[in-house]
Amino acid sequence: MQQNAPSxxxxxxxxxxxxxxxxxxxxxxxxxxxxxxxxxxxxxxSGSGKSTALRCIDxxxxxxxxxxxxxxxxxxxxxxxxxxxxxxxxxVFQSYNLFPHLTIEQNITLAPCAVKGMATSQAKDLARxxxxxxxxxxxxxxxPEQLSGGQQQRAAIARSLxxxxxxxxxxxVTSALDPELTGEVLKVIEQLAADGMTMVMVTHEMGFxxxxxxxxxxxxxxxxxxxxxxxxxxxxxxxxxxxxVGTGNLKS
Amino acid sequence: xxxxxxxxxxxxxxxSFLAGAVLTLELAFFATVLGALLxxxxxxxxxxxxxxxxxxCKVYVETIRNTPLLVQxxxxxxxxxxxxxxxxxxxxxxxxxxxxxGAYTAEIMRAGFEAIPRGQIEAAEGxxxxxxQIYWHIILLPAVEKVYPALTSQFVLLMLASSVCSQISxxxxxxxxxxxxxxxxxxxxxxxxxxxxxxxxSLVMRAGFWGLGLLLFPRRxxxxxxx
Numbered sequence: 001m002q003q004n005a006p007s008x009x010x011x012x013x014x015x016x017x018x019x020x021x022x023x024x025x026x027x028x029x030x031x032x033x034x035x036x037x038x039x040x041x042x043x044x045x046s047g048s049g050k051s052t053a054l055r056c057i058d059x060x061x062x063x064x065x066x067x068x069x070x071x072x073x074x075x076x077x078x079x080x081x082x083x084x085x086x087x088x089x090x091x092v093f094q095s096y097n098l099f100p101h102l103t104i105e106q107n108i109t110l111a112p113c114a115v116k117g118m119a120t121s122q123a124k125d126l127a128r129x130x131x132x133x134x135x136x137x138x139x140x141x142x143x144p145e146q147l148s149g150g151q152q153q154r155a156a157i158a159r160s161l162x163x164x165x166x167x168x169x170x171x172x173v174t175s176a177l178d179p180e181l182t183g184e185v186l187k188v189i190e191q192l193a194a195d196g197m198t199m200v201m202v203t204h205e206m207g208f209x210x211x212x213x214x215x216x217x218x219x220x221x222x223x224x225x226x227x228x229x230x231x232x233x234x235x236x237x238x239x240x241x242x243x244x245v246g247t248g249n250l251k252s
Numbered sequence: 253x254x255x256x257x258x259x260x261x262x263x264x265x266x267x268s269f270l271a272g273a274v275l276t277l278e279l280a281f282f283a284t285v286l287g288a289l290l291x292x293x294x295x296x297x298x299x300x301x302x303x304x305x306x307x308x309c310k311v312y313v314e315t316i317r318n319t320p321l322l323v324q325x326x327x328x329x330x331x332x333x334x335x336x337x338x339x340x341x342x343x344x345x346x347x348x349x350x351x352x353x354g355a356y357t358a359e360i361m362r363a364g365f366e367a368i369p370r371g372q373i374e375a376a377e378g379x380x381x382x383x384x385q386i387y388w389h390i391i392l393l394p395a396v397e398k399v400y401p402a403l404t405s406q407f408v409l410l411m412l413a414s415s416v417c418s419q420i421s422x423x424x425x426x427x428x429x430x431x432x433x434x435x436x437x438x439x440x441x442x443x444x445x446x447x448x449x450x451x452x453x454s455l456v457m458r459a460g461f462w463g464l465g466l467l468l469f470p471r472r473x474x475x476x477x478x479x
Contacts, residue, residue, distance in 0.1 A: 060374060086380040097375035101394050101471055110389055111379035143471050156375075163379060 010035050010069075011167045011198045012057055017066035017076075019052055026052045028222035029066070034167070034200055039193050041209035041230075042202045044219035045244065050202045053219065054169050057200065058089050071166050087115065090165030094172040096152040098144035104131070104155050105140045108162045115163070123162075130158040134188045150181030154188050161192075168192065170201035186212075206233060206245060218244065262441045265432050272428030273449050279342070279424055280411035280457065283349035287410070288403075290350060291357020296387065298362060309358065316355030322416045324348055329420045345417040345424070353410045360402050364395030397469050400479045404461040408454050415450075425449060 010033035019027035026049045034040045042050040055061045056068060059075050059082060068075040071088040099107050108130060109123035118126070131137050134154040144152055153173055160168060170189065174182040186208050193199060193212050203209050209216060210230045218226040218241045226232060226241045236242045297309035316324065328348040332339060339347075368391050376386045396403065418427035425446055433442040465472070465479040472478050 058378060060377070082377075083380045083382065086378055089378075091378040093371060093375065095369075095371050097369075097371040099372065099375070099390055099394075101397065101469070111381060114385050114389065115380045115382075143474065145475070159379070 011038075011071055012200060013067075013069045014053065014056070015067040017053070017056060017068060018064045019049075019056060019061060020064055026222055027056070027063070030219070030222070030224055031066075032217050032224055032227065034198060036198055037196045038214045039199045039201070039212055040215050040217060041213035042200065042217050042219060043204075043206070043209060043244070044225075048219040049222040050217075050219045051171055054171055054200060054202050058086060058091050058169055060091075083115070087163060088166045089169060090160035090163060090167070091169040092153070092156050092160055092171065092173050094175050096144070096149070096156045096176075098152055098156055098159070100144050103141050103143055104136070104147070104158075107144070107155065108159045111159070112162050126162050127158075130161045131155070133161065133191070134158045135184075148181060149177050150184045153177065153181075153185045157185075157188055157192075167198040167200065170199065170203070172202050172204065174203070174205060209233065257441055258438055259441050259445070261436055262432060262438045262445060265436070268428050268432060269425070269445065269449060272423060272425035273453060275342070275422070276411065276414055276424040276426075276450075277453055277456070279345055279349060279414045279417065279422070280407070280453075282346045283353055283410055283414070284407045286346070286350040287353035287357055287407075290354030292361050292392075294354060294358035295361035295365060298358065299365060313355045313358050316352055317359070321348075321352050321413055322419060324352055325416060325420055341417075341420050341422040344420060345414070345422040349410060349414055349417070352413075353406065356406050357403065360399045360406060361395060363402075364397075364399040365391060367398045368395055393468065397472070397479070400461075400465060400469075404458065407461070408457050411453060411457055412450060425453075 013033040015031050017027050017030045018025075028049075030049070030053055032040070042054060044050045052061055056063050057070055057075065059080065063076050066076060070085060073080055073085045073088070075085060098104075099110070102110065105124065105127045108127040109118075109120065112118040112123045112126060113120060128137065128140065131140060134157055136151060136154055136158065139147060139151060139155065144155070147155065157168075157173075173189075174185050177185065182205065186205065189199070189201070190212055201209075201213075210233045213230050216226075216228060216230055216232055217224055218232070218236075218238075220226075220240050226236065226238045232241065233245050236245055294309045294312060297305045298313070300306055325345070325348040328351070329344050332344060372390055372394075373386060376390045381389065414424060415426035417424055418430055421427060429442050429446040433439040436442065462478070469479060
């Protein structure tokens with residue numbers, strides 16, 4: 001019988017990661033790990049390094065030092081197989097980044113066909129399936145600009161899901177949306193979490209993070225300042241996190 | 253002072269005019285297709301990290317944009333001849349026009365490429381698409397869409413500028429006109445007719461580009477904003 005990797009093996013692990021933009025040290029020895037099926041929320045002030053940390057996981061930023069392992073790929077090494085890494089990792093951005101000249105269906109089928117060599121008919125079935133998952137089945141043939149922001153973001157999540165990633169990264173995916181549209185996107189992410197998807201999310205939605213995250217990583221000045229279960233949001237131990245959650249960030 | 257125009261004397265040469273107009277359109281067609289290819293490659297080349305390729309593309313673009321078309325045509329014409337290579341005037345004209353319009357296309361396409369938001373490329377990279385796939389599926393058409401009016405104007409300009417190919421005896425519209433006016437002594441009438449024919453050719457090209465736009469940009473067709 002085939003032996004599966006032990007469940008203690010993390011899907012994502014960062015160890016002592018360093019990253020500077022010029023003289024600005026953005027990540028100063030960041031370490032954390034995400035286990036299979038775990039939901040990790042990266043929180044902190046603007047400029048604390050949380051988005052950079054997330055982008056390092058998918059190698060949109062190259063690290064200056066430290067070690068990053070994602071689904072067995074040594075992301076910190078220059079010879080990392082980027083295309084293999086990015087088939088294992090799905091990423092969703094704040095600005096959706098749907099391809100404007102393609103229909104929603106084409107947005108979704110492009111990568112499975114081009115990267116995995118999937119047959120068109122099979123990819124179209126897949127598109128229908130992932131769109132149903134985010135509640136957008138009727139928008140198959142619409143163009144992105146015909147959708148609301150919340151719908152575009154859900155379509156972007158569906159596009160990512162179609163590649164069947166082992167871990168999903170969310171980079172402030174609701175920051176461009178009004179509260180009502182935020183709600184519909186968060187519902188989709190909640191469903192993904194319930195289905196057991198491994199996720200790392202940068203978010204400013206403290207109430208949401210508290211409800212969904214298995215673990216919170218609070219970043220401050222490029223370091224992991226405080227980490228723990230979601231309960232640290234209600235009973236923080238460091239003055240910085242106390243101040244951060246105390247400034248009205250914690251909506252119920 | 254009286255102006256006497258005798259169009260019938262010139263118009264009876266209509267088969268020659270027609271042949272010239274058709275040849276001009278053929279020149280424009282081949283130079284447009286090849287120039288669009290060459291220019292797009294040069295624009296991609298200018299954006300690569302390989303400084304040798306980027307430098308070569310820059311030298312090509314700047315050389316062509318800063319020399320007259322007629323001189324370029326002569327350089328190709330006499331250059332090929334002195335290498336002992338014999339091509340028809342038509343082939344030489346297509347080659348010279350392609351080299352010329354390729355440089356302008358490269359600059360326009362570069363603007364189109366630069367107008368693609370960084371997030372589009374990151375999203376494509378995040379989906380594990382290769383560099384070539386990203387250019388082909390994500391960058392190319394939206395870039396063309398952004399610069400389509402500038403691009404098509406350039407190609408219409410090229411068709412009009414092809415009149416200087418009469419200098420290497422390519423039998424295009426202006427060459428035909430030169431011949432007819434020296435034969436009939438009706439220069440003014442001849443060039444009035446030629447001017448009208450160029451206007452018609454321009455309209456034909458613009459109609460063609462409009463149709464091509466409908467094919468290339470189905471989204472604009474669907475949303476009722478065709479280019």
